[in-house]
Amino acid sequence: MTLAVPTDDFDCQSCGACCSYSEDWPRFSLETDEELDRIPTEYVSADLGGMRCEDNRCSALDGKLGIHVGCKIYAVRPIVCRTCMPGDDECLMARHKLSQKVLL
């Protein structure tokens, strides 16, 4: 089987692993109230503390994991989503988990 996420290609638009890593990941932190108000409520978790996820996948993630994805709220996404950089430790962890899932 072909890995959905190539190990040497950090193209976020063909990945999405960090956006489907854990419901505990896209949580709000230092956003201002104004910034949070810009995120449509349909994508916000019931406890208002982060993004709403389904099976660890952020509800604002569009598309097919490992093929082509996009963030529906890219311009107003939370801080944690802005700080995760392609190739950093969190990215590698998320991609590894996704690769394992695809292989199972």
Ligand code: SF4
């Ligand atoms: S930051 Fe890493 S895990 Fe997240 S979408 Fe980009 S390549 Fe994938």
Ligand code: SF4
């Ligand atoms: S808000 Fe956008 S960038 Fe952040 S986890 Fe959800 S889909 Fe990914």
